[in-house]
Amino acid sequence: MAGTKKVKKLGKQEVEAIFSRFAEIEPEPRGELDYLNAFTLLVAVVLSAQATDAGVNKATKKLFELAPSPAAMVALGIERITELIRTIGLYRGKAKNVFALSQILIEQHGGEVPGDRASLEALPGVGRKTANVVLNIWFKQPTIAVDTHLFRVGNRTGLAPGKTPLEVEKALHRVVPERFMLHAHHWLILHGRYICKARKPECWRCPIAQWCLFEPKTPLPGRG
Structure with missing residues (x-):
């Protein structure tokens, strides 16, 4: 996985605010793979x-x-x-x-x-x-699976900068408040998939832009 621009780490209050916002928007996030059991x-x-x-x-x-x-x-x-x-x-x-x-x-x-x-x-x-x-x-354990989307979001936002997926995973386990751990995985992956996209993050509609350390923020198309 390619690294992203190095940023400073977010503080405890900013991390709390980000996950509180995710929880407010989607209290029970779900993965997008279909399965029966x-x-x-x-x-x-x-x-x-x-x-x-x-x-x-x-x-x-x-x-x-x-x-x-x-x-x-x-x-x-x-x-x-x-x-x-x-x-x-x-x-x-x-x-x-x-x-x-x-x-x-x-x-x-x-x-x-x-x-x-x-x-x-x-x-x-x-x-x-x-x-x-x-x-x-399936087993409702507070694990975090770091795919390309989550790796990008962890680095780009300053939530959990790391050079490898394992570094990002461990960093998230250190900073994510316990009450948000079960759903952190899905919130971050879906955020990276649909908003904080690889080529151009859609900062103009990002619900956590005010805490994210990525700069310069991407403006609304047509206003840049």
Whole structure:
């Protein structure tokens, strides 16, 4: 992930104000991946690497109808899985990972998705970010999954500057007030996806612009 312009860190009061504003606007933020249960959530997140949520949802609609469980996914087979997800980037490798992780879930976890990081990260195609998403959404743990959007927002705003995703993740755990931790992940990712965009942040409509340290702020189109 490419770094962004280095900024100073926000103070405690500014961080509090930012998350209070997020909570006011969207008290219960949700991710945009479609899923039926813990297993399909895990699969959807694995498939979302270097792909859009919309693209993943389109591909998994039929996949999850046919294989909503590890046993059904294994029965489907690698070739059929590959065929169903071929519209997603890196689909061949992802199909192999989905098949393999389904086998492991059956053999080692009784067909259930484990609720601990070590077990999740031991699965094919599952890294720290994927594990954090599953732990946060399904198991309601206050984890933060740092994707490109969240990495950008953490650096650009001054919330949690860091040179790596892990640095940003750890920084956020230090500064985000405890009562906001469960939803911090979604607020920041959605903010980066729709407002604090990579090429040109839409500062003119940003709900946290008054606390953000990014300069110069992007003006309303036509007024710059």
